[in-house]
Amino acid sequence: MNKILIFFILALLIFPFVSASCSLGANPLSININAKPGQEVMINWNFYNLYGNRITHVVVNKLEGPDWKIRYDPEIHEAKYDISGVVEKVQENLALENNQVVLEIPYNLQEGINYVKHPNQDGYIPVKTVKIYITIPEDAKLWKNYDFVFESKGSCFSEPGAVIPAVATKLKLSIKTTTTFYETPIANETEKPQKSTITGAVVGTNTTAGILLLMTFILVTVLAYLLIKIKK
C-alpha cells in the first residue's frame, strides 16, 4: 500500500531564505470620548514597525460594538507588491515599513508619517495613522456608554505566496452620548423662604456689606458729634 504522504504547512510557507520577523505596534489602546447624537467622531489609531524586517500590512476592523456607521481612512484596498520578483496582492488599510526611533522630529516630514513621543526613552516613534470615523445615530440614548473593540491585524510576506502568522492588537473605545449642559431649578411649592442669617462678618454678600457700611456710618457720625462737642 502506497504510503500516502500528506504535507501540512501552516500559513502557506515552504522555505524562507531569511528568517522573517513580523511586527506591529499601536498607540493608543483605549479611548473614552463624549459625543452628541448625530455627531461624527474621528479617532486616530497610530501604528508602527520598530522591530520587524518585513513590511507589515495592516487591516483594521470592528470586533465588538453597536452597528453604527463606521468608515476608515485609509480605506481597506488591494495593494500590489513585488516579492522577490513575483507580484503579490494583499488587502490592507496601510503598510508599515520598518522605522527606527528618531531623537528629533525631522524638519521635512515624510508623507503619511507622524511622530509620537517614545514613552520611556528620549526620541520619537514614526507612526502611520488609520482614522476611524463613527457616526452616532440621532436616536441614540443620552448619557449612555457605547463600547467598541477594534482589531488591527498585521501580516507579512516571507517569500512569494507565503504569509507568516499574523500579529494583532486591539483598541477599546467608549463613546458616551451627551447633550448641551443646562441647569434649571425646579420650584418646590412646600418649600418656605429661608431666613437670611449673618454669622460673624461674612464679606461677599450685598446685604452683609450694606449693614456693615451703615454701622460704620453711624459710628463716624457719633464720633463727629463728639468732636464738635469737644470743640465747643
Next chain:
Amino acid sequence: MVKREVLVLGCMLIISALAVSVFAASSDFDTATASVIINQFISVTLTSGSPIDFGNMDPGQSLKNATNNPLNITIGSETNVDFTISTKANSTTFKSGSNTFAVGNLNWNDDSFATKTNYTTSDVAVYSTQTSPREYSIYHELAIPTPQKAGDYNVGVIITAAAV
C-alpha cells in the same frame, strides 16, 4: 479729660467696626479635579519559529511537534501597559482546495507545558495579565484525522497582544 476719653472711645469703636468688616467669619474651599491621560503603547513581534511548520505527516498520525518549535514572540520595550497574549485561528478548518479538516486538531502549549489547548477561531489567552515586556514562547502540536486526503493544507494563526 472726659471729652478726650470719649473721643478715644469713639475712635476705637470705629476702628473695631472696620477691622471686623475686613475678616470673614468663615473660609470657603472649593475643589477641582486634575486629570491626565498617559499615552499607551504596545508592540508584538514574531521573532522565530514562524511560520509554523509540521513537514510531512500521515493520515491518523497522532500529535507531532512543529519542526521549528517554539514560535517566539517579543513584546516591545516601549510597551507601558499590562497585557495578555492570546492566539486564535482565522478559520475553523485547515484547507487544501476543497478538502478540509478541523482546526481543533492543532494544539498549543505555553512554556510551562501545563496545559494543551485546542485551537479555535476565538482568542484564547496563552499568557494572561503580564506586567513586563519580554520574550514569550508558544509550542504547537498537530494531529491528523483519518481518513484524510493528501494535499498541502494550511490555516492562518493570529497572535494578539492586547492591553488588559
